[in-house]
Amino acid sequence: MNEPFLLSNLVELQDLDNKIYKLIASKSNGENVLHLKSMEINYKELSEKITENKKELSEFFTKKEDNEKKIISLELQIKEIEQKLSGDTLDPSETLNYSNQKESLKIQIDKFKLEVEELKEQNGDQLKVMNDQENSLEDIKNQLINLSKIVKNEWDKIDKQIPDLEKEKLEFISTFPDELKELYDNLKKRGLEVIAAYRNDNQCGCCGVELTSSEIEQILESKFQQCSYCDGVVI
Amino acid sequence: MKYKVFCDGASRSNPGEAAIGVSIETDGKEIHTISKTIGIASNNEAEYLALDSALEYCLKNDFMNLEIFLDSKLVVEQVNGNFKVKSNNLKPLRDKILEHIEMLEFVSINHIYRENNKRADELANLALDT
Numbered sequence: 115m116n117e118p119f120l121l122s123n124l125v126e127l128q129d130l131d132n133k134i135y136k137l138i139a140s141k142s143n144g145e146n147v148l149h150l151k152s153m154e155i156n157y158k159e160l161s162e163k164i165t166e167n168k169k170e171l172s173e174f175f176t177k178k179e180d181n182e183k184k185i186i187s188l189e190l191q192i193k194e195i196e197q198k199l200s201g202d203t204l205d206p207s208e209t210l211n212y213s214n215q216k217e218s219l220k221i222q223i224d225k226f227k228l229e230v231e232e233l234k235e236q237n238g239d240q241l242k243v244m245n246d247q248e249n250s251l252e253d254i255k256n257q258l259i260n261l262s263k264i265v266k267n268e269w270d271k272i273d274k275q276i277p278d279l280e281k282e283k284l285e286f287i288s289t290f291p292d293e294l295k296e297l298y299d300n301l302k303k304r305g306l307e308v309i310a311a312y313r314n315d316n317q318c319g320c321c322g323v324e325l326t327s328s329e330i331e332q333i334l335e336s337k338f339q340q341c342s343y344c345d346g347v348v349i
Numbered sequence: 350m351k352y353k354v355f356c357d358g359a360s361r362s363n364p365g366e367a368a369i370g371v372s373i374e375t376d377g378k379e380i381h382t383i384s385k386t387i388g389i390a391s392n393n394e395a396e397y398l399a400l401d402s403a404l405e406y407c408l409k410n411d412f413m414n415l416e417i418f419l420d421s422k423l424v425v426e427q428v429n430g431n432f433k434v435k436s437n438n439l440k441p442l443r444d445k446i447l448e449h450i451e452m453l454e455f456v457s458i459n460h461i462y463r464e465n466n467k468r469a470d471e472l473a474n475l476a477l478d479t
Contacts, residue, residue: 132426132431132432132433135432135433136430136431139430139433140430143430305435305436305437306435307393307423307427307432307434307435307436307439308423311422314462314463315463317463321363321391321392321393322392322393322396322421322423323360323362323363323392324359343362343363344363
């Protein structure tokens with residue numbers, strides 16, 4: 115069975131397996147995939163920071179929202195008053211009364227606006243940090259979308275290549291004698307790092323052990339030219 | 350500054366008494382060597398440990414731009430992600446190497462033939478012989 119052609123086919127078969135492995139591995143370890151993973155982590159971390167900041171600023175946001183609602187309601191009241199004032203049905207005392215109400219409402223609006231401004235000033239640093247974080251989050255989000263598309267395209271290409279290689283491998287294996295197929299599968303199942311390799315001077319190409327002349331002779335005489343140290347097929 | 354790092358691992362049997370040899374060069378001059386025994390190890394473990402020792406030394410000394418050479422195709426291809434790591438004893442070694450590589454600015458791991466890795470081989474065998 116020391117048929118050099120067939121044994122060297124084991125090396126080619128192993129190369130095909132390695133190519134398939136590399137493609138599968140690149141789906142989880144490719145440069146863009148790793149970049150995407152790290153960006154997702156950044157996105158998550160930043161989102162958590164923003165949530166934390168929002169929690170810390172919850173009093174500010176509640177007060178701001180509350181004041182803004184009040185301002186809208188007051189502005190509506192002012193509009194209604196202005197409508198009444200623009201008509202000609204009011205007598206002078208009503209006109210005066212509404213004018214005073216309008217002024218009082220304006221003062222209240224200014225007060226609420228001032229309160230919001232003061233709160234903004236008090237929390238300015240934290241608000242700025244949060245604003246920057248939100249902008250960064252938006253940037254990361256856009257980058258994530260773009261990178262996801264790139265990764266998806268890469269994966270689509272890989273998913274097309276794998277069946278081709280699997281087919282090539284199956285066709286190739288079909289030319290192997292059964293006992294060589296079995297040998298390859300067994301060595302693969304055993305987790306042998308290199309199943310078949312060419313001898314490098316006196317060194318086993320599979321495990322790298324320096325072989326003596328008698329060991330080389332023994333290997334060459336064995337059925338599948340297997341290294342006595344690692345069981346790999348030495349060609 | 351760019352450094353050339355030559356690594357080799359040797360074991361008397363597989364597994365057996367093993368040693369590592371590392372030669373670090375810059376501008377064509379050898380600036381550091383490692384030559385030490387590592388106890389009982391397989392050939393592949395010795396190759397990995399040689400690379401590990403080299404990387405640890407380089408990181409410690411801020412050598413961040415490395416061109417690494419090994420004559421073990423297996424280690425080169427596994428570290429470069431072209432071969433699957435099947436043995437459980439090699440996986441942690443490969444992972445450690447990848448962690449080291451992450452910390453470097455630039456690193457390339459290249460395969461060379463034994464005849465071009467004589468110095469590292471000599472250093473590994475020197476440790477085994479003494």
